[in-house]
Amino acid sequence: MFNRILDWIDERIFIRKLWNAFADRPIPGGASWFYVLGASLAFLFLLQMASGIFLSLYYAPTPDHAYASVKFIETEAPFGSFIRGMHHWGASFMMVLVALHMLRVFVFGAYIKPREIVWLLGVGLITLVGGFAFTGYLLPWDQKAYWATVVGTNVAGTVPVVGGLLLRIVRGGSELGNLALSRFFSIHTYILPWSLALLAGLHIFLLERAGAGGTWKTSEKTSERSEPLFPNQLFRDSIFVLIVFIALAGFALLSPAPLEPQADPTDSTYNPRPEWYFYFVFQLLRIFEGKFEVVGTVILPNIAIILLVLLPFLDRSPERSPGKRTLMMSLAGLTVVSVSVLTIMGAKAPIVNAPAVTSQSVLAGRILYDKNGCGACHSIQGRGGKIAPELTHVGSKRDADWLLRHFKDPQSVSPGSIMPKVALQDNELKELTDYMLSLK
Amino acid sequence: MEAQEVTRRNFMVRTIIGIGIFISAVLAVPFTGFGVLPALKKKDKQWSDAGTLNDLPIDAPQERRFFQIVKNGWQEEKQERSIWIVKKQDNTVVAFAPNCPHLGCGYRWSAVDQKFKCPCHGSVFDISGKVLGGPSPRSLDTLESKVDNGRVLVKYEVFQLGIGGKVAA
Numbered sequence A: 001m002f003n004r005i006l007d008w009i010d011e012r013i014f015i016r017k018l019w020n021a022f023a024d025r026p027i028p029g030g031a032s033w034f035y036v037l038g039a040s041l042a043f044l045f046l047l048q049m050a051s052g053i054f055l056s057l058y059y060a061p062t063p064d065h066a067y068a069s070v071k072f073i074e075t076e077a078p079f080g081s082f083i084r085g086m087h088h089w090g091a092s093f094m095m096v097l098v099a100l101h102m103l104r105v106f107v108f109g110a111y112i113k114p115r116e117i118v119w120l121l122g123v124g125l126i127t128l129v130g131g132f133a134f135t136g137y138l139l140p141w142d143q144k145a146y147w148a149t150v151v152g153t154n155v156a157g158t159v160p161v162v163g164g165l166l167l168r169i170v171r172g173g174s175e176l177g178n179l180a181l182s183r184f185f186s187i188h189t190y191i192l193p194w195s196l197a198l199l200a201g202l203h204i205f206l207l208e209r210a211g212a213g214g215t216w217k218t219s220e221k222t223s224e225r226s227e228p229l230f231p232n233q234l235f236r237d238s239i240f241v242l243i244v245f246i247a248l249a250g251f252a253l254l255s256p257a258p259l260e261p262q263a264d265p266t267d268s269t270y271n272p273r274p275e276w277y278f279y280f281v282f283q284l285l286r287i288f289e290g291k292f293e294v295v296g297t298v299i300l301p302n303i304a305i306i307l308l309v310l311l312p313f314l315d316r317s318p319e320r321s322p323g324k325r326t327l328m329m330s331l332a333g334l335t336v337v338s339v340s341v342l343t344i345m346g347a348k349a350p351i352v353n354a355p356a357v358t359s360q361s362v363l364a365g366r367i368l369y370d371k372n373g374c375g376a377c378h379s380i381q382g383r384g385g386k387i388a389p390e391l392t393h394v395g396s397k398r399d400a401d402w403l404l405r406h407f408k409d410p411q412s413v414s415p416g417s418i419m420p421k422v423a424l425q426d427n428e429l430k431e432l433t434d435y436m437l438s439l440k
Numbered sequence B: 001m002e003a004q005e006v007t008r009r010n011f012m013v014r015t016i017i018g019i020g021i022f023i024s025a026v027l028a029v030p031f032t033g034f035g036v037l038p039a040l041k042k043k044d045k046q047w048s049d050a051g052t053l054n055d056l057p058i059d060a061p062q063e064r065r066f067f068q069i070v071k072n073g074w075q076e077e078k079q080e081r082s083i084w085i086v087k088k089q090d091n092t093v094v095a096f097a098p099n100c101p102h103l104g105c106g107y108r109w110s111a112v113d114q115k116f117k118c119p120c121h122g123s124v125f126d127i128s129g130k131v132l133g134g135p136s137p138r139s140l141d142t143l144e145s146k147v148d149n150g151r152v153l154v155k156y157e158v159f160q161l162g163i164g165g166k167v168a169a
Helices: A002-013 A015-023 A033-055 A066-075 A080-107 A118-137 A143-157 A163-171 A176-210 A229-254 A276-287 A288-312 A326-347 A361-370 A400-408 A425-436 B003-040
Strands: A027-028 A226-228 B046-053 B062-074 B075-087 B092-098 B109-111 B116-118 B130-135 B145-148 B151-155
Touching: A002 A015, A015 A229, A015 B075, A027 A229, A033 A080, A033 A176, A033 B003, A066 A080, A080 A229, A080 A276, A080 A326, A080 B003, A118 A176, A118 A276, A118 A288, A143 A163, A143 A176, A143 A276, A163 A176, A226 A229, A229 B003, A276 A288, A276 A326, A288 B092, A361 A425, A400 A425, B046 B075, B092 B145, B092 B151
Parallel strands: none
Antiparallel strands: A027 A226, B046 B062, B046 B151, B062 B075, B075 B092, B109 B116, B145 B151
């Protein structure tokens, strides 16, 4: 039955020819476990597309709703935590595998003629993957999202001369708000996926044109035993994809993606930290301070990218064996070691502010306090009006019961008070009370 | 030797296909559940306060507007609702959903004719909601209601239109 359907299709659009063109691609030197990384990246990209599209069913890209909608996905939508976990950890997996893939191609000397263009597209793809990671974590609009993006975008501001302009363009204004979130959302879900799909397609297509690199024993002149992609290589690819998938699902199930309290631009006690894969950049910023900051933010990252772009033009020797490319191997080793060391140093960077133990409810109360204009009459730590009692230490003077009754009817506990009744719902009054109690 | 090659090849082909099916199947469950289940979830019915009992006249239907707290995805919203309430001699109330069961137009009470009349296709109902004429396939939909402490409380619901039975939408 299946074969008859296939025959029917094949008679019309020659689908077997198409399959053979894919399956019979020669792998010089035969199949190898070293070549599974590219396939796993293609798989991860498709998986990120799928989980991302499903997340977009419930995600709302405005600061008013983003956090609540992500919380809805995480706590209420069936399988929401799993799908968000896959998307979150998928980003980390992609970062690791993309680095390994590049390293593998480097060690095998597979970027030399005739595959220079394939390498260049690969460099472009790596920057796109970095762009995905950076634009993705603003979207939940939690504390980490907000503060890591404040710092991350400020990096753009350190570019000489045009920094200020660049910063405004990245953020859609001077501060992170509606325009920044919708802009990051658009870049993350439209611009980058299309760009990456296009570039990755070209990357694979041009590799097909130029021919797979094979091992370093493969030289362009000697013809040696080669093997078709299918089934030996595709079998290895599939096994590795399965391992990646199970590991990723394991992470998503056992360690759900974190969701910190909602972004609070007035919070001065938060310790902003990027995701682990940006720790090395974070650490560079800690090393180059003051007027040397631009070295860490602009000069070094750009030198790195320029070197990657120039690599196939600087290293033009046909020699591919890592044993005979001592200089290249030392450079690669040096890069791997320094990125690793910077990452570990970044992870261990001391936390300046004691971690805030602010609960969700206290945070919601603080937002209610601001929204309802309580600060017009009351003051907290010197900020606010003077005509009503100061609230800086109200948490150590009043208890929850008193505060609740006072909000509902100030006269009942404080006769003669000029305070109006607080017209909020019961759960909101509870949050406002929790905020008051936190002021000690 | 040749036969061995064939089995080895078959094994690999089956494994490749098997892995593809396995991953697709494992993903299909959460993706489908995530996308479909929230849409099928029925809303919890909760009591809404539809105003006082005292200022309702006896046996003269009144339209009442009130706010229902509705959970809308990740948000709790106040949604304005309108219903028709009839207070009876014994101080009990009957509450009707505001849409004609035919195609959902808002009907009104005609005091002159002592009937509910739908302006769209001419369905007519008596004070108990019974359909007297026109295309409406069923009587007006009653809502669960009670009187508590002098307040009229109702559980607001939306019903499927155009069918003979009263089925929650």
